[in-house]
Structure formats: C-alpha cells, structure tokens
Amino acid sequence: MMNGVEKTNGEDLATEEQLITPWTVSVASGYTLLRDPRHNKGLAFTEYERDAHYLRGLLPPALMTQELQEKKLMHNLRQYEVPLQRYMAMMDLQERNERLFYKLLIDNVEELLPVVYTPTVGEACQKYGSIFRRPQGLYISLKEKGKILEVLKNWPERNIQVIVVTDGERILGLGDLGCQGMGIPVGKLSLYTALGGLRPSACLPVTIDVGTNNEKLLNDEFYIGLRQRRATGQEYAELLEEFMTAVKKNYGEKVLVQFEDFANHNAFDLLEKYSPTHLVFNDDIQGTASVVLAGLLAALKLVGGALADHKFLFLGAGEAGTGIAELIALELSKQTKAPLEETRKKIWLVDSKGLIVSSRKESLQHFKKPWSHDHEPVKGLLDAVKAIKPTVLIGSSGVGKTFTKEVVEAMASINEKPLILALSNPTSQSECTAEEAYTWSKGRAIFASGSPFDPVEYNSEVFVPGQANNAYIFPGFGLGLIMSGAIRVHDDMLLAASDALAAQVKQENFDKGLIYPPFSNIRNISANIAAKVAAKAYELGLASRLPRPKGPRQACRELHVQPSLPKLSLNLERNFAFCNQRFALGRSLYFLSVFHVSFTSNLKQEECCLL
Known part of the structure; x- marks a missing residue:
C-alpha cells in the first residue's frame, strides 16, 4: 500500500x-x-461483449480471433514491396489496436524489427511531415519555454516510467531532421514494450524542437516543426534545464530519461551534466557501447584469447565510437586490474583528420583527448590498419563504403579471423556490407553490423551476419532499472548488461559465425539482462525498491506485459x-x-x- x-x-x-x-x-x-487503441479488439469482441458494450451494428457480424487477425495482417504486410509502406501500416495498427500491434511485433520480431526500427525508421523520419497522421508523443518547442511543466501535464498518463527524448539533430546517420526525429522515440518505446515488456502507458516519447539547420526541411511546406535555425548556447541549455527539472518534478526521481540522437557536442554534455542528479541513459553512447562489448566478449569463443590480447581500431570518434571505446577500456581494466589510462592504450581511433595521436591533442574535442596516444600522424584508415595492426576493426563513422576492399584485405592479412563490425545506420551508411566483408576476407571475417543483412553464400558455405542492434540492450536495461527502482545509472550496470547478453550466445549460434543470439528469443534475453542490471543496482546501493526481490528473473517475468486478450x-x-x-x-x-x-x-x- x-x-x-x-x-x-x-x-x-x-x-x-x-x-x-x-x-x-x-x-x-x-x-x-x-x-480507443488501448482497448479496441476489432473483430475479436465476443457476442457477449458486443451486447455489453453497445457494439451491435458497429462491427461486421464475423468473429475473428486475435490470432486470425494477426495472420491476416502479416499476409497484408508482406504484399507491400516498399518498407515505408509497411512502417505506415504498422503505425496505423498501433493507433487503432495496440494489443494486436504488440502481439504482431512480438510474434514476428525478426521480420518486423527492421520495419518499426532501423533501418526503415530512418526513412520514416525523413518523410515524417508527409506521413504524419496523429501525434504519438509530446512536442516541446521553444514556444513552450517557461511552461514545460504545464505541457507535461497535458499528457494523459501520469505514471510515466521511461521517457525517450530527442532534439532531432543527428538522426541515425541522416543528420539534422529537426522535429521529424519523433519517429525515433516512438520506435524505441515500441520496443520497450514489445521486447522489454513495459506497459505502453508508462512510456512517453518526447521531441525537443529548437529549430533545424536542414535547409530542405525549412523550405518543405509539409515540415511540422519550427521554421527557424537551431537555437544554441544559453537558449538551448535553459530549455533543456527546464525540461529535465519539469520531468523530475512531474514524474518523480525514478523516471528514466533516455537521450536519443543528440549531436555529439550536446550528447556528452547532457549526459555529464544530468547523470549525477537524474536517472539518465544515452543509448547512442552507452547502449551502443554495451551491445558492442557483448559481441566482442562472445566473439572470443571464435577468435580465441582474452579481451586483453586484442587491439582495437575505430573509424569514427563521435559519441558512439568513444562510448564503445570507453566501455571496452573499463572492461579491460576490470579484467586485468590495470589502470584505465593503461587499458585505453589498446584502443585507437580514426576521425576525419586521421589517426588520433598525441600531437593533435590540443586541437581535439574533450571527448577525443583520452584516445590521443603516442604515434606519428597517419592520415587514412588503410594506413592506420597497416600501422596499428588491429585484431578488431569497428566502424561508427556514419559514412558508408569506408571499409574498402583494401581495408578488409589488410585486416585479413594481419589476422586469421579478423573481427569486423560495421555499425553505422541505416543500411546505406554501413561501412561495408556483409557480402563485401565475407568475400574480401575469403570467408574468414567474423562480421556484425548495425543494420540487418541477409545471409551470404561464399565458396558453397553460408555465412549468417550478426546485428549489433541496440535493441538487444536498452529494453532489458531499462526494465532492470525500473524493477530495482534505481535512482542513477552506473557504468558497472552497462558491463553487467554486456556480460548477460554475451552469455546467451549458444554454440549453435557460434557454429554459424554469429556473435549475438537470435532475436526470436529477445523477451527472454531482455529479462536476463534486466535481472543482471537490477542485481548490480542492489549491489551498488543504487536501488530503492525494497525489500530486494528474491528472484529477480521471476520479477522480470511478472512485470512483462502480455499482448493477449x-x-x-x-x-x-x-x-x-x-x-x-x-x-x-x-x-x-x-x-x-x-x-x-x-x-x-x-x-x-x-x-x-x-x-
């Protein structure tokens, strides 16, 4: 009580x-x-319910079970040849029959995840103004400055547990999409329910609209956001401060605020500023890092050795690249008991100006400085591969086709089993395709990507590429925070999530060259991650839900929302x-x-x- x-x-x-x-x-x-999408069952209403709820005449006479409706909808979705049409059909379903939407997504997660999430959500954001039908979250613009708390109270749900917020400045690898970035919070929170089991009513998508520098959108008659250049500096900071203060006041200490697709210069500052005072999580920095570390830990079963035996080279030194690098360094420090400054020296980053070395330190952004090691300047990625001789090549550049044939061949000449992760989204921005990685390495590469790729046949052997998808981590991670009543996020929780995910890769997956488990089991995967994250929250003294559950794994299952009727x-x-x-x-x-x-x-x- x-x-x-x-x-x-x-x-x-x-x-x-x-x-x-x-x-x-x-x-x-x-x-x-x-x-009412939360309670509408369509033709699944029984005869008794049709009488009891005054539905006679409002529905065709046929009775159709939820399972039969699901079968019909999947048949219809497969008729669409354009992915955006499938996305729009799924969004329409969510707006009219919420339970059926989630049942469809859960039962067909491997087929529909690319539709409601990466890569199709990127195209949806680009065209969001044209396909916009009804609001699915809160839009907080500069017009609402000074009254954000009142705006939050306009949202009909009061018991909010997770907020996913973006300002739309860096949507995937597509750049500044302004207010149309709302597709990202909506998609992420759909996965919080489908994959993590949170109640849809506990999730709130938010877009902070401070304008856009995208000239194409500013001149688009269908653009739905503020038609002005982006606010920066003090005006931007004051709006975000008011938002974060209002969120905590309206929803309490334990509401999770997940930052999504903020530009580098804001993403790091916001995470650093609010981590000590709010329950905040940046999926681009921390979620990506956790899922990539999990893949690396699992890959050790295929490439051999300990994590400390490997050398890492990144193409891309933004929020994703530096976030992954820092978590790898933390895990290395934890395993070897070596200082963090020492373990960082196993990790090298390449940005647009070449290899990050100590001679460039004074001109580097603050988040790149820890990675400026002693080495002569190196301009291109290929030269960096030859100079550093990495065992692991990770792409987080947001620039497609940068892992060229020469780069992959160089990795293959250095390593018997080169580990190549092309993480940039959407598919068009991937550093290389699965086919290119397997072909150019003569079938020896261990490959994973940010966007999904089909299996590849090479020399009569079928290779199944893994997907280093953040959806493996953030739904379970958020569930673990909620079930423990965590009040802050700690890096050890991210390490716990990585360990939990890596532990769920089975031998049958390794036999196919996979370093991630199949998405078909994602609800159980999320529950296992949540249990580990919650246990770590209690261990660190950051959990507020007392007494501690005796069986955190069972507690996860009890919290899971089931989309049945x-x-x-x-x-x-x-x-x-x-x-x-x-x-x-x-x-x-x-x-x-x-x-x-x-x-x-x-x-x-x-x-x-x-x-």
Whole structure:
C-alpha cells in the first residue's frame, strides 16, 4: 500500500500528485471504445461483449480471433514491396489496436524489427511531415519555454516510467531532421514494450524542437516543426534545464530519461551534466557501447584469447565510437586490474583528420583527448590498419563504403579471423556490407553490423551476419532499472548488461559465425539482462525498491506485459454493484469497458479492466 493506494503490477506510482482527486472514472463503450487503441479488439469482441458494450451494428457480424487477425495482417504486410509502406501500416495498427500491434511485433520480431526500427525508421523520419497522421508523443518547442511543466501535464498518463527524448539533430546517420526525429522515440518505446515488456502507458516519447539547420526541411511546406535555425548556447541549455527539472518534478526521481540522437557536442554534455542528479541513459553512447562489448566478449569463443590480447581500431570518434571505446577500456581494466589510462592504450581511433595521436591533442574535442596516444600522424584508415595492426576493426563513422576492399584485405592479412563490425545506420551508411566483408576476407571475417543483412553464400558455405542492434540492450536495461527502482545509472550496470547478453550466445549460434543470439528469443534475453542490471543496482546501493526481490528473473517475468486478450473479470458483477452503490452512476456503469476508482485516505482501490 502507498498512502492507501495499492501498487499496480508491482510498480510504484511515479508521483503522488494524482492522488489529489479522490476518485476518477473512465467510461468507454460503443463507438468510443472502437476508437480507443488501448482497448479496441476489432473483430475479436465476443457476442457477449458486443451486447455489453453497445457494439451491435458497429462491427461486421464475423468473429475473428486475435490470432486470425494477426495472420491476416502479416499476409497484408508482406504484399507491400516498399518498407515505408509497411512502417505506415504498422503505425496505423498501433493507433487503432495496440494489443494486436504488440502481439504482431512480438510474434514476428525478426521480420518486423527492421520495419518499426532501423533501418526503415530512418526513412520514416525523413518523410515524417508527409506521413504524419496523429501525434504519438509530446512536442516541446521553444514556444513552450517557461511552461514545460504545464505541457507535461497535458499528457494523459501520469505514471510515466521511461521517457525517450530527442532534439532531432543527428538522426541515425541522416543528420539534422529537426522535429521529424519523433519517429525515433516512438520506435524505441515500441520496443520497450514489445521486447522489454513495459506497459505502453508508462512510456512517453518526447521531441525537443529548437529549430533545424536542414535547409530542405525549412523550405518543405509539409515540415511540422519550427521554421527557424537551431537555437544554441544559453537558449538551448535553459530549455533543456527546464525540461529535465519539469520531468523530475512531474514524474518523480525514478523516471528514466533516455537521450536519443543528440549531436555529439550536446550528447556528452547532457549526459555529464544530468547523470549525477537524474536517472539518465544515452543509448547512442552507452547502449551502443554495451551491445558492442557483448559481441566482442562472445566473439572470443571464435577468435580465441582474452579481451586483453586484442587491439582495437575505430573509424569514427563521435559519441558512439568513444562510448564503445570507453566501455571496452573499463572492461579491460576490470579484467586485468590495470589502470584505465593503461587499458585505453589498446584502443585507437580514426576521425576525419586521421589517426588520433598525441600531437593533435590540443586541437581535439574533450571527448577525443583520452584516445590521443603516442604515434606519428597517419592520415587514412588503410594506413592506420597497416600501422596499428588491429585484431578488431569497428566502424561508427556514419559514412558508408569506408571499409574498402583494401581495408578488409589488410585486416585479413594481419589476422586469421579478423573481427569486423560495421555499425553505422541505416543500411546505406554501413561501412561495408556483409557480402563485401565475407568475400574480401575469403570467408574468414567474423562480421556484425548495425543494420540487418541477409545471409551470404561464399565458396558453397553460408555465412549468417550478426546485428549489433541496440535493441538487444536498452529494453532489458531499462526494465532492470525500473524493477530495482534505481535512482542513477552506473557504468558497472552497462558491463553487467554486456556480460548477460554475451552469455546467451549458444554454440549453435557460434557454429554459424554469429556473435549475438537470435532475436526470436529477445523477451527472454531482455529479462536476463534486466535481472543482471537490477542485481548490480542492489549491489551498488543504487536501488530503492525494497525489500530486494528474491528472484529477480521471476520479477522480470511478472512485470512483462502480455499482448493477449484477457477475458471479462469474474468479479465484474460484484465490482459494478460496488460502483453503482458508491457513486449511483446508473445502469450505464454495468457496460463500462474500463472503470478505475482510486481512493485516497484508507479506502481500498477498486479496479475493473475488461481488456
């Protein structure tokens, strides 16, 4: 109990402000019910429900189970030849039948993940103004400065546990898409539910609109954001400060704020500024780092040796590249007990000006300086490969076709099994394709990419490329933070997530050259990661949910949202009788689709949810 109100699904209420009103009633029936995506079941409404909820005549007479609807929709989706059409069809489904959307995504995750997430979401963001139908999150622009707390209160849900926010300045490898970057928070939070099991109502997508420097968008009549150049400096900082303060005030200390696709110059500053005071996580820096480290740990089974035996070369020294490098250095330090300054020396980075070396240190951005090692200047990637002789080549440049034939052949000449990770998204920005990596290395490369690639046949052997997809990490990581009531994110939690993911790669996956487990088991993978992250939060003293669950793995399963269709409550008659008695709302209460009463003081919470 909390102030006389029971916890729901084992979760704390994010804020007690909602308890000011002694009771609330939501009524949905008839036509209104069919327009509510959270509770609409389409043709799956039974004969009894059609009578009880005034649906007679509003639906065709056929009864169609959720499974049959799923089969029909998958058939329809496969008819579309253009990926963006599939994306739009999925978004339409989410807006009219939420449970069916998540069931479809969960049951067909390997096929539909590229549709609702990378790479199709990149094209969706580019054309978001043209395909925009209805808002799916909160848009906070410079016009709302000074009243962001009021704007947050306009969102209908009060118990928010995860916020994914972007300012749209660096969407994947596509650059500044301004307000149209909303597709990223929407897509990420869909995966929080589908892969991590969080309630959709606990998730809030947010876009901070401070303008755009994209001339094409500024001149596009269908652009949906502010038509001005990007605000910077103090004006930008003040808006973000107001947003972060309002979030904490409205939703509480334990709401997770996940930063997405901020430009380098803001991403590092925001993470550094708010990590000590808020529960914040940057998926581009920390999530990417964790999933790549997991792949490297798993790959040791294929390439041999310990992590400390390898040398790493990065193409790209932005938030993804430096984030991955730092987490690898932390893991090396943890394994070898060597100082972090020493383990960093095994990691080399190449940016647009060449190899990052100590002679360039004064001109480097602050996040690149730890990687400026003693070496003569080297201009190109190929020369850097020949000079450093890495065992692992990692691409996070956002520039496609940069792992050329000469680069891959050089890696293959140095290593029996070169480990090549082409991480940039979307597919067009990938440093090389799976086919190129396998062909140019004569089938010896261990390859993974950020975007999905089909299996490749080379010399009568089939190679299955892995995907270093952040979706392996962030849903389970966020679930672990929530189930433990964590108040801060610690690097050891990221290391725990990497270890948990690497441990789930089976021998049958290794036999195919894979360094990541199949996505078909992603809900269990997320639950295992969540359990490890939660355990680490308790170990570090950063968890607030007490007492500590005896079985964190089981706690994850209990929190998982299932998109199936529950039947009517057996206590429906008793509950409605209580409602009629208490509030005298008349016979219409008998036909409620959703009825929720919350009492302050010492009255028991009564809840009837038919769907």
